Amino acid sequence: MPVAQSGHASEQQHRMERDSSWFVVCRQADQLTAHNEVFRAAAEAGPYDILKLYNTKGNIINISPKLESNTRQTQYKLEVVAADCKTDSLGSELATALGFDLLAMEKRLQALEKKILVESADMPSIMYEMRNRVESFREKLESVEHLSWLGLFKELTEGMNKPSPFYHKCSLRKTKEECQQVMENYLQMSSLEVTEEVRQYLKTPTFDNWQWEDAEIMVLLQLMYIDLDFMSKFNIEMEVLQQFLFEVYRHYNNIPFHNFKHCFCVTQMMYGLIWLTDLQNKMDDIDILTMLTSAICHDLDHPGYNNAYQINARTELALRYNDISPLENHHCSVAFKILEKPENNIFRNLTTEQFKRIREGMIKCVLATDMTRHNEILNQFRSIVSVFDFHNKNHKDILTMIIIKVSDISNEARPLDVAEPWLDCLLQEFFNQSDMEKLEGLPVSPFMDRDKVTKPSSQTGFIRFVLLPLFIELANLFPNLEQHIIDPVRKALDYYTEMEKALEKEKQNRTGGSQSDKVVKPPEKQNENQKNTDQTESYKTANSTKLKVNSSGILKKTKALQPLQKIE
Secondary structure, three states, rough: OHHHHHHHHHHHHHHHHHHHHHHHHHHHHHHHHHHHHHHHHOOOOOOOOOEEOOOOOEEEEEOOHHHHHHHOOOOOOEEEEEEOOOOHHHHHHHHHOOOHHHHHHHHHHHHHHHHHHHHHOOOOHHHHHHHHHHHHHHHHOOOEEEEEHHHHHHHOHHOOOOOOOOOOHHHHHOOHHHHHHHHHHHHOOOOEEEEEEHHHHOOOOOHHHHHOOOOHHHHHHHHHHHHHHHHHHHHOOOHHHHHHHHHHHHHHOOOHHHHHHHHHHHHHHHHHHHHHHHHHHHHHHHHOOOOOOOOOOOOOOOOOOOHHHHHHHHOOHHHHOOOOHHHHHHHHHHHOOOOHHHOOOOOOOOOOOHHHHHHHHHHHHHOOOOHHHHHHHHHHHHHOOOOOOOOOHHHHHHHHHHHHHHOOOHHOOOOOHHHHHHHHHHHHHHHHHHHHHHHHHOOHHHOOOOOOOOOOHHHHHHHHHHHHHHHHHHHHHHHHHHHHHHHHHHHHHHHHHHHHHHHHHHHHHHHOOOOOOOOOOEEEEEEEEHHHHHHHHEEEOOOOOOOEOOOOOOOEOOOOOOOEEOOO
16 A cells, blocks of 8 residues: 555656646747747737847847847847748748748647657657757748758758758659559550661660650660570560669659669660670670660669768768768669569579679779769770770770760760750759758859859860760770761860850840840751751651550651551
């Protein structure tokens, strides 16, 4: 009986302590609310207006009960920076962009805290974390200095030392429904045979990716494995190849540049170079398989933010790979996680030694796409190109790295009407990153800054100092490549040089007022497009590219030459 009384007394004491702690929390919250209301009244601000308080030096300071009293000599400046974010158009747009209602979140959190305190003896740590996050966000809204409304996402000073998460948004991931639809379309098309004209077109650097949808691209990737005879040489089952290609598609994100279409472009250029250089008769089949598969996997799960961002922001990837090619290491890891599953493993019928060789080669190839290693790899190739030996393993390894590098940055070797949209996509991804870097207080790469970069300025230096030296060295080994990849790149350099001159001339001629720059394109583009597209005009269409089956069972593109023919 005494034990029971003691337990009852202990429970009462614990409940009193719990109620007391809840009272202290509520009292502190009430004090802060009352304090804020005083300032709102002084500024004649509404309940949802956003306030900023400045000291005599013009610095923004927090509105809190700990605020020091001011005098006539040290007067604070109170400013309303936005009106009623619940009803004002700007506030509505912001709320839509944020995807949540801060006031509703606060109320729900308070209700959860109260319920937990009543029903449980301890407050879980996650509740404190949630409350701190909400409070931190409200502080940003009301008092943290920021340059623009996007600045709401800047971290508070005391939080800048914490590693940022590996940046992903849910919208970047393909939806389950989207993937299922593409897979269904792909499987339906996979029973169709590609015409000889398209087979030959696929082997050229002039191939236009923009007229092909994702499911069709998967058919073309499948065709590459078939035409290189990998299916029989390495005993790859069709179902396994299809599942592998689908998983690859699923693991490329919806970002402007490093997406599934970029994966295809790099692989298609790799495929074209293999045929143009007759590599099948110069290297082992397993090396060719390694190169093609590396191209397919080289940017898997790219987040749209490069290695510099990963390292400067101390993301999960940078920490995991110790700042050493974090993205490229991640791409390799994702590739082999896909291949771990038997239903995706196109190498499952190879010997252990063969798989080991492929894995080693793929890792070398994918890691070679890190542009910080560009000069290192190019110099290695320069040192051996004059004495290149296809029987020397080291020589072949360096060559595979050079070819995937050429393929990875080969857009300017394509016709201008194919290449230029890719530049727009790349700049969009660069600008997205530089915007984020500015918001997080990270170093901003000059070539990514939307305030400093123009389309021509982004290309002239890159083509002159990166593309041409790399392409020329490869052409030194394979002279027939000059007309296919070097001549188009030189023409692209002339095009962007003229564009840059025209842009500079327009700036000089502009008079008065702020006016957005217009890019005046040189007249050469029309002639250039005509020259580059003459040989591919029969394959292209400016209209819908969706495939249709006509009454005779022939699968073809709307208003375009038939690319796929149904097997009879």
